[in-house]
Amino acid sequence: MVNLTINGRQIKAEEGISILHAARKNNIHIPSLCENEAVAPYGACRLCLVEIKTARGRERLVTSCIYQVEEGLTVQTDTERLKMIRRMLLELLLARCPESEVIRDLAKEYGAEKSRLVEQSGNNKCILCANCARTCDEVVGVAAISLSKRGTERELTTPFSADFSEACIGCGSCAYSCPTGAISFEDVKGKRFIKWPHNSMDFKLRKCTVCGQYWAPEKQIEYIAKISGTPLSDYEKCPDCRD
Amino acid sequence: MPKVKSPGELEALRSSILKKRAPDKPVITICNGTGCQAYGSKSVAAAFFDEVKKQKLEAKVDVKTIGCPGFCERGTLVVVKPDDIFYTRVRPKDVPEILTETIGKGNPVNRLLYTDRATNQKVVKESEVPFYKRQMRLIIGNNGLIDPTSIDDYLAIGGYTALAKALKMTPEKIIDEMKRAGLRGRGGAGFPTGSKWESTRNAHGEPKYVICNADEGDPGAFMDRSLVEGNPHSVLEGMIIGAYAIGSHEGYIYIRNEYPMAVRHMSIAMEQAEAYGLLGDNILGSGFSFTIKIKRGGGAFVCGESTALMASLEGRVGEPRAKYTHTSEQGLWGKPSNLNNVETWANVPLIINKGADWYSKIGTKNSKGTKIFALVGNISNTGLVEVPMGTTLREIVFEIGGGIPKGRKFKAVQTGGPSGGMIPESLLDLPVDFDELTKAGSMMGSGGMIVMDDKTCMVDMARYYTTFLEGESCGKCLPCREGLRQMRCILDGITEGRGKAGDIQLLEELSATLVDASLCQLGQSAPNPVMSSIRHFRDEYEAHIKDHKCPAGVCKFVAK
Numbered sequence: 117m118v119n120l121t122i123n124g125r126q127i128k129a130e131e132g133i134s135i136l137h138a139a140r141k142n143n144i145h146i147p148s149l150c151e152n153e154a155v156a157p158y159g160a161c162r163l164c165l166v167e168i169k170t171a172r173g174r175e176r177l178v179t180s181c182i183y184q185v186e187e188g189l190t191v192q193t194d195t196e197r198l199k200m201i202r203r204m205l206l207e208l209l210l211a212r213c214p215e216s217e218v219i220r221d222l223a224k225e226y227g228a229e230k231s232r233l234v235e236q237s238g239n240n241k242c243i244l245c246a247n248c249a250r251t252c253d254e255v256v257g258v259a260a261i262s263l264s265k266r267g268t269e270r271e272l273t274t275p276f277s278a279d280f281s282e283a284c285i286g287c288g289s290c291a292y293s294c295p296t297g298a299i300s301f302e303d304v305k306g307k308r309f310i311k312w313p314h315n316s317m318d319f320k321l322r323k324c325t326v327c328g329q330y331w332a333p334e335k336q337i338e339y340i341a342k343i344s345g346t347p348l349s350d351y352e353k354c355p356d357c358r359d
Numbered sequence: 360m361p362k363v364k365s366p367g368e369l370e371a372l373r374s375s376i377l378k379k380r381a382p383d384k385p386v387i388t389i390c391n392g393t394g395c396q397a398y399g400s401k402s403v404a405a406a407f408f409d410e411v412k413k414q415k416l417e418a419k420v421d422v423k424t425i426g427c428p429g430f431c432e433r434g435t436l437v438v439v440k441p442d443d444i445f446y447t448r449v450r451p452k453d454v455p456e457i458l459t460e461t462i463g464k465g466n467p468v469n470r471l472l473y474t475d476r477a478t479n480q481k482v483v484k485e486s487e488v489p490f491y492k493r494q495m496r497l498i499i500g501n502n503g504l505i506d507p508t509s510i511d512d513y514l515a516i517g518g519y520t521a522l523a524k525a526l527k528m529t530p531e532k533i534i535d536e537m538k539r540a541g542l543r544g545r546g547g548a549g550f551p552t553g554s555k556w557e558s559t560r561n562a563h564g565e566p567k568y569v570i571c572n573a574d575e576g577d578p579g580a581f582m583d584r585s586l587v588e589g590n591p592h593s594v595l596e597g598m599i600i601g602a603y604a605i606g607s608h609e610g611y612i613y614i615r616n617e618y619p620m621a622v623r624h625m626s627i628a629m630e631q632a633e634a635y636g637l638l639g640d641n642i643l644g645s646g647f648s649f650t651i652k653i654k655r656g657g658g659a660f661v662c663g664e665s666t667a668l669m670a671s672l673e674g675r676v677g678e679p680r681a682k683y684t685h686t687s688e689q690g691l692w693g694k695p696s697n698l699n700n701v702e703t704w705a706n707v708p709l710i711i712n713k714g715a716d717w718y719s720k721i722g723t724k725n726s727k728g729t730k731i732f733a734l735v736g737n738i739s740n741t742g743l744v745e746v747p748m749g750t751t752l753r754e755i756v757f758e759i760g761g762g763i764p765k766g767r768k769f770k771a772v773q774t775g776g777p778s779g780g781m782i783p784e785s786l787l788d789l790p791v792d793f794d795e796l797t798k799a800g801s802m803m804g805s806g807g808m809i810v811m812d813d814k815t816c817m818v819d820m821a822r823y824y825t826t827f828l829e830g831e832s833c834g835k836c837l838p839c840r841e842g843l844r845q846m847r848c849i850l851d852g853i854t855e856g857r858g859k860a861g862d863i864q865l866l867e868e869l870s871a872t873l874v875d876a877s878l879c880q881l882g883q884s885a886p887n888p889v890m891s892s893i894r895h896f897r898d899e900y901e902a903h904i905k906d907h908k909c910p911a912g913v914c915k916f917v918a919k
Contacts, residue, residue, distance in 0.1 A: 158835075159680070159681050159836065159878055160835050160836050160837060160878070161836075161837055162836055162837050162838055162876045162877075162878070165875070165876055177875055177876070178681075178683065179681055179878070182681045182683060183681075183683050184683070197875075200871075201872055201875050201876050204838075204868055204869065204871075204872040204876075205837055205838060205872065205876060208837060208838065208841040208842060208845065208872075209837065209841070211841070211845065212841055232861070232865060233845045233848075233865075234845060234848045243837070244834065244837075244840070246835075263834075265834070266659065266661075266830075266831075266832070266833055266834055267829060267830060267831065267832040267833065267834040267840055267843075268829060268832070268834065268840060268841075268843075268844045269834070270834035270840065
């Protein structure tokens, strides 16, 4: 365990965890959009920047979702300087995704109700935090979607920008991990529709042989059977109807 | 080719190479650098080879193609040694006359000599040309002496003596020598090289990697290119010494693929060094082994950033990561990795040969040695300039660079590449070193120097650099991607006559956010052109916004 101070409070934290996680465990709020405990830290949204002073007296701004706690660290999470940085970052996000409620609410919190910047259209709430692609790769293990191109042309896409990603199993993890609701899915009449910012795909769902409920996409079941080495016949019933 | 198995055998090899050479026999050297090639130096060289045969002068003269000596403005450059007769703007049709007059009769060809603009006098010797005379060409100077594809040429000028010397030293002693020399990274950040080597040496984990960053991407910068093309062995020798000091057995050279000659010359140099036993297993019989692979970069500016470069080396997308864990501890494939720039590596043999005491006398208090600058833009003498740290901008621009052509006035110089800053005339007496440039709101960067005359619009220049950086931002972090886009939009507006009150304020706020909040150095330094031009040329911004006028007459306004 290491001892550190966050906003004047003495805190003990497990070695190796990030400042953001240590703060969260102690009910200290640091805003963040791209942080997701299930995947490796990334540091793209920059909202979780905090001011630190190390035990040796070095002061700087660091990304709290990446920087690990250390003995004698002093952290400030809500200084005037940080508020100004976050306000501008949210103005940038507001200009990028004016239709996102999550962004609008967060921007309001930091006093950026209207962006002074050039508003864009067509980004469909996507802030390019890569939570979806990172989850698909690091957690699900299929890497069916990823970010492509560079800089302002960057976008979330399927391999070779095809309409259909062969690798996608329809699990919907991307939608669960999306912080702004840019990705969503819906199950209708035996089919799952996943909507990404720039395209959508549909997947056939499997029906439980006992209760008749549709319970998971066929492709996801095949994938789970494959990686777990279990026969497909194990998946005829939904989890609720299994013995 | 028999392998050289000891420092003694290396000296014997060197003597046998020198014995075969007649020091008094004239040699015609033709610059084969990329700049001169654009002027047609290949056909000049071909003409020399043909004409020597035709005039049956083989016994009287040797012909050699060399790397870029730096005076690109006057290419194709030809020097006749040992008399050091310097010819500029040589064309194939001039070749017979040079051979008959200079080699045959010993007379210089007057019309091809350089004319000193200050005195209007012809200058015969290369060393007397003002452009060269005021430089201290410790690193780039060797380019003019050797054929870069010949290891024997490099050995003839004392090549690999530093390696033989270093292998007899302890790694700790070498690191200590680097620290005392005060060498700082020439790639831009200026991190002390000795300390970096020490951290990598002391880091836990095997293998350790040594990397050469030859991903030069700044518009207008070509010093690393010229070193790799013109003297690849000096870079190799530096890397082998560094690897020995660090305890590494595997190295990579990351060269951008747009530099085909650099890739070719480095590949040849590596093959030759391996054939002689200077690279590979049991180097010079010391028991130390080191191999190097060349990786070609795909042309992304951001891949010059160390963590992005390592991601690219691993075969992943070249995007930077936060450097809270240094690459010296966890770099390439999570292993301790030491990355230095081309010019840094090329300084290493010099320091080992001449010693830290000698080296640390050159330069300023905290920036030692020389630095090569690529002097380009509105300048009379375009080319590569190597000067001791601490030389003033005025000396570089006016005395070496020959000032501004066409009788125009100096307005500013952009140092440090696209993410450096614009320095106005009032700061021309600034001694150029890492710290002074940073204080002036610019940076050393890799050493690009773009000179601008009074017909340059500073807002338009800021827009140009911001557009470049917007295109080269990897897009991973929000402030760099979206911030540069917005800054470019505002600058587009101002230069097209749509500037609004509050634009300068907004540019300043965005700049501050990029500096504070960007993930890597690209984003953190990207606002420099905008911030420095607002700081020094605010009146030009105001003229565009308030009066819809471009004082330099560059921006074409759309009628409102």
